[in-house]
Amino acid sequence: MKYKTNPVFPKGFFWGASSSAWQVEGATLEGGRTSAIIDLNSQTKKPYADNSIAADHYHHYKEDVQLMKECGFTSYRFSISWSRLIPKSDRKVNKEGATFYDNLINALVDAGITPIITLYHYDMPCWVEEKYGGWSSREIIEEFDYYCRTCFKLYGDKVKYWLSINEQNMQIVYGDWLGVSKGCKNWEKDKWDINHIMNLCHAKAVIACHEMVVDGKIGPVPGYVPIYPYSCNPLDQIAAMNAEELTQKIWNDTYVFGKYNTFIKNYWQAHEITPDIREEDLKLMERARIDFIAVNCYRSDVAKDPDPSYVQLIGLNKSGIKGDFTYPNIPGEYALTRNPFVEVTDWDWHIDGVCMRYSLRYLWDHYHLPMIITEAGYGAHEELNEYGTVNDVERIHYLRDYIYNVGLAIQDGVDVFGFNPWSFTDLLSTGNGMAKRYGLVFVNTTDNEVRDLKRYKKQSYYWYSRLIRSNGTDW
Ligand code: BG6
Numbered sequence: 001m002k003y004k005t006n007p008v009f010p011k012g013f014f015w016g017a018s019s020s021a022w023q024v025e026g027a028t029l030e031g032g033r034t035s036a037i038i039d040l041n042s043q044t045k046k047p048y049a050d051n052s053i054a055a056d057h058y059h060h061y062k063e064d065v066q067l068m069k070e071c072g073f074t075s076y077r078f079s080i081s082w083s084r085l086i087p088k089s090d091r092k093v094n095k096e097g098a099t100f101y102d103n104l105i106n107a108l109v110d111a112g113i114t115p116i117i118t119l120y121h122y123d124m125p126c127w128v129e130e131k132y133g134g135w136s137s138r139e140i141i142e143e144f145d146y147y148c149r150t151c152f153k154l155y156g157d158k159v160k161y162w163l164s165i166n167e168q169n170m171q172i173v174y175g176d177w178l179g180v181s182k183g184c185k186n187w188e189k190d191k192w193d194i195n196h197i198m199n200l201c202h203a204k205a206v207i208a209c210h211e212m213v214v215d216g217k218i219g220p221v222p223g224y225v226p227i228y229p230y231s232c233n234p235l236d237q238i239a240a241m242n243a244e245e246l247t248q249k250i251w252n253d254t255y256v257f258g259k260y261n262t263f264i265k266n267y268w269q270a271h272e273i274t275p276d277i278r279e280e281d282l283k284l285m286e287r288a289r290i291d292f293i294a295v296n297c298y299r300s301d302v303a304k305d306p307d308p309s310y311v312q313l314i315g316l317n318k319s320g321i322k323g324d325f326t327y328p329n330i331p332g333e334y335a336l337t338r339n340p341f342v343e344v345t346d347w348d349w350h351i352d353g354v355c356m357r358y359s360l361r362y363l364w365d366h367y368h369l370p371m372i373i374t375e376a377g378y379g380a381h382e383e384l385n386e387y388g389t390v391n392d393v394e395r396i397h398y399l400r401d402y403i404y405n406v407g408l409a410i411q412d413g414v415d416v417f418g419f420n421p422w423s424f425t426d427l428l429s430t431g432n433g434m435a436k437r438y439g440l441v442f443v444n445t446t447d448n449e450v451r452d453l454k455r456y457k458k459q460s461y462y463w464y465s466r467l468i469r470s471n472g473t474d475w
Contacts, residue, residue, distance in 0.1 A: 006404075006407070006472075006473060006475070007404065007406075007407020007408055007410060007411050007472065008407070008410075008411070008472070008473075009407060009410065009471050009472035010410070010417070011471070012074075012417075013074075013417060013418060013419070013471065013472070014074055014075035014114060014116075014372060014417060014418025014419070014420065015072065015073060015074050015075065015418070015419060015467075015468040015471075015472075016068070016073045016074060016075035016076045016077065016113065016114075016116075016418065016419075016420045016424075017068070017073070017076065017077070017420050017421055017422070017423055017424035017440065018076075018077040018078070018374055018375050018420045018421065018422050018423060018424070019057070019076075019077070019078050019079070019422075019423050019424060019425075019427055020078070020079040020118065020121035020122065020123075020166065020427075021078065021079045021080060021081035021084070021121060021123060022036060022038050022039065022042075022051055022054070022081065022121070022122065022123040022428075023051065023054060023055075023121075023423075023427040023428045023429075023430070024054055024055045024057040024078070024423070024425065024427040024428075025054060025055075025056075025057045025058040025081065025084075026051065026052060026053040026054040026055065026056040026057065026058050026059070027052075027053075027056070027058035027059065028051060028052045029052070030058065031058070031084065031094075031096040031097055031100060032084070032087055032094040032095075032096045032097055033081060033083055033084035033087060033094070033097060034083045034087040034088065034125065034126060034127060035083065035125075035126045036081065036082070036083050036123035036124055036125050036126060037123075037124045037125075037126060037129050037134070037179055037182070038051070038122050038123050038124070038179060039051055039052070039123075040126070041179055042428070049428055049429075049432070049433020049434060049435070049447040050433070050447070051428055053445065053450060053453070054427060054428050055425045055426060055427045055428075055443045055445075055453070056443075056445075056453045057425065057427075058100065060453065060455070061100075061103070061104050061107065062107060063455060064424065064425060064441075064455070065104070065107040065108055065111055065113070066111070067424075067425075067441060067455060067457070067461075068108075068111065068113055068424060069111035069112070069113065070465075071440070071461060071464065071465040071468065072465050072468040072469045073111075073113050073468065074112065074113060074114060074468070075113060075114045075115075075116055075161075075418055075420060076108055076113050076114075076115060076116065076420070076424070077116040077117075077118065077163070077294075077374050077420045078104070078115070078116075078117065078118070079117065079118035079119070079120070079121035079123075079166070080101055080117060080118075080119065080151055081097070081123055082120065082123065082124075082125050082128070082147050083123065083125035083126070083127070084097035084100065084101075085097045085098060085101070085147070085150060085151070086125070086146075086147055086150065087125070087127070088127055089127045089128075089131050091146060093150060093154075098154055101154070101155065102154070102155070105155055105158050105159060106158075109158055114160075114161065115155075115158070115159050115161070116159075116161040116162075116163065116294075116372075116374070116418075116420070117151070117155070117159050117161070117162055117163065118163040118164075118166050118221060118374075119147070119148055119151060119162065119163065119164055119165070119205055120144075120164070120165045120166060120201075121166040122166065122171070122178055122179070122430070124179070128140060128143060129182075131143075133183065134180070134182070134183075135180060135194045135197050135198055135201075136183065136184070136190070136193070136194055136197070137197070138197060138200075140197060140201065141197065141200050141201055141204060144201040144204065144205070145201070145204040145205070145208060148204065148205045148208050148209070149208050149212060152208060152209055152212040152213050152216070153212065156209075156212055156213035156214070156216060157214075159213075160213065160215055160216055160217060161216075161217055161218075161372075162205070162209050162213070162216060162217070162218040162219075163218070163219060163220070163221045163294050163374065164201075164202040164205040164206065164218060164219070164220050164221070165198055165201065165202050165205075165220065165221065166221045166223075166296075167221060167222065167223035167296060168195070168198050168199075168202065168220065168221075168222070168251055169222055169223055169247060169248050169251040170223040171198070172191050172194065172195045172198075173246075173247050174314075174316070175187055175191055175194075177316065177430070177431070178430070180194060188271075188273075189271075189273050192268065192273055192275040193275045193276055195275075196275050196276065196277055196281070199254055199285060200281055200284060200285070202220060202255070202288065203258075203284045203285050203287070203288035204284070204288075205218065206218050206288035206289065206290055207284075207287060207288050210289075217291035217292060218290060218291055219255075219290045219291055219292040219293050219294050219369075219372075220251075220252075220255045220290060220293065220294065221294040221295075221296060221374055221375075222248055222251055222252055222255075222293065222294075222295065222296065223248075223296045223375075224248055224295050224296060224297045224359050224363070225247065225248070225297070225298075225299055225300060225301050226244075226297070226300045226301070226355050226358050226359045226362060227240045227241075227243045227244045227247075227300070227301050227302070227303050227334075228240060228300060228301070228302050228303070228339070228358075229302070229303060229304070230302050230303060230304035230337055231304070233304075233305065235304075235305035236303065236304045236305055238305070239303040239304055239305045239306065239333070239334035239335065240302075240303040240334070242303070242333045242334045243301065243303040243333070243334040243336065245261075245263045245264070245267075246267075246333060246334075249261075249263075249366075250263060250264040252293070252363070252366070252367065253366075254285065255290055255293070256290065256293075256366075256367045256369065258282075258285045258286035258287070258288060258289070259282060259285060259286065260277075290369065291369075291370070292369055292370040292371060292372060292417070293363060293367065293369050293370075293371045293372075294371070294372050294373075294374040295359060295360070295363065295371050295372070295373050295374065295375075296373075296374055296375035296376070296422075297355065297356055297359045297373065297375070297376055298349055298375065298376055298377060298422075299349040299350045299351070299352060299355065300339065300342075300350050300352045300354075300355035300358070301336050301339075301350070302336065302337050302338070302339045302350075303334045303335065303336055303337075304334070304335050304336075304337055305334075305335070306329045306330055306331050306332070306333060306334055306335040307329055307331070307335065308331045308332075309331075310329060310331075311329065311330060311331060312326065312327070312328055312329040312330075312335075313326075313328055314326060314327070314328040314336070316431065317347045317348045318431050318432070320346045320347055320381060320432055320435060320436060321346065322344060322346055322348060323348065324348065325347070325348035339352070345378065345379055345380070346379075346380065346381060347379060347432075347436065349379070351378075351398060353398070353400075353401025353402045353404065353405045354405055355405075356373075356376065356402045356405040356406055356409065357405035357406070357408045357409045357412070360406065360409035360412075360414045360416060361409055361412055361414060364409075364413070364414040364415070369415075370415040370416070370417055371414070371415065371416050371417070372416065372417050372418040372419075372420065373406060373416070373418065373419045373420060373421070374420050375420070375421065375422040376399075376402050376419075376421050376422065377395075377398075377421045377422035377423060377438040378392075378394060378395040378398040378399070378438065379429060379432075379436040379437065379438050380392065380394060380395065380436070380437055380438075381435060381436070381437070382426075382437045382442065382458075384442055384444065384456055388456050389442070389456055389457060389458060389459060390442050390456070390458040390459065391458075391459050392458045392459055392460045393459065395440075395458070395460045396459065396460050396463045399421060399460065399463075399464065400463075400475055402421075403419055403467065403472065404475070406419055407472060421438075421440075422438050423438040423439050423440075424439060424440055424441060425439045425440075425441045425442075425443050425455060426438065426439035426441065426442055426443040427439065427443075433447040434446050434447050435447055439458065440457070440458055440460050440461040440464055441455050441456065441457055441458065441461055442455070442456040442457075442458055443455060444456065
């Protein structure tokens, strides 16, 4: 399909960027914050990188907001650290923590930037883990509800856009990577109980937001990786559908329809899995009506009919050397493979702007809910050049293509109200620290050497600024 003009973005479109507390703030033991499980992983387990300083946003937030304003941002998505706000099991709010987020929100609002807050982005407080075993116990539900209600009470007058749990699907699909499977005896079965508890926490957050925040809107944040069939072999198509269900659709269906779909119920039955799902849980899920979907979409995947003779689990590329990714082969379900039509990053992530249009169209067709892009981004090995910048042309190409395709999806009729790529400043990658940079702004530090943490605008910052100021017409 051809359009006569470049895509036109709606007036008031949210142009910004994204971050999460543990990846950007640093100051992990300052201002009354207590440790989160992810800090301990970061600080002890390679290839995680120490997050005790990260981008030091905790001490640089004013400068960072100033840079966002200068860039022309109209939105900024960040997360609250649960253990900064409520550091202990006594439920007392840490004043210093509350003030930090209050100051950040005020600085954003004063700069004309709409704050969008994620309630939970991988940073389980150690005290919640110790007291309840993290997501494994139903007791976390009331504790999470209390935390969410505290956030809504403190900031709901100024913050109207809320996100529940970041990439719940990825936390279950990659349980060991993001730490959720810790302590589980039989992950393949236990993960569905954990997932159900997360669904109930999400539902509580949605209900509380609607009760407490005047004009508040809330949505989930699926990590969305659209799956294309490898060929027109009908079995490749079924494999793509299986992969879609098992890595994302069963989550999205549950968020939107408030109940588990028949695919996952049959899957559980076939695998003799009986999660503890109670009548009152289903009523709660049914009541939690989301307002929009926040989409994280970096890449696409390709599925084909699996080889029945062997099992290969997925192996993420942790080195940043192309080719280190291991594609899975799961008999009876699906296999994934390299897409020969697109390039990959150094971490073997397909670079595919069209997947943005495809994802938005797919999600719109299935759910008819407004969407906002809360992540997309180009991770790269980078260093400051002699001119005090980074000439990140690949990131500009990536963003141009992805944003252009968001525009095309809007022209196709999809309701999209913002684009917030990962990330504003460089921050820690989940697995590769500062060795895998995503920022529009370079932060002068590395995983091995703490430098002065100064901010330097990359070329993508200037390009993005021009695009924002023209509301998506100056490419
Ligand atoms: C998203 C997460 O899945 O991907 C972020 O929400 C993460 O927290 C981002 O940083 C990029 O992934 P990675 O592994 O390159 O940091």
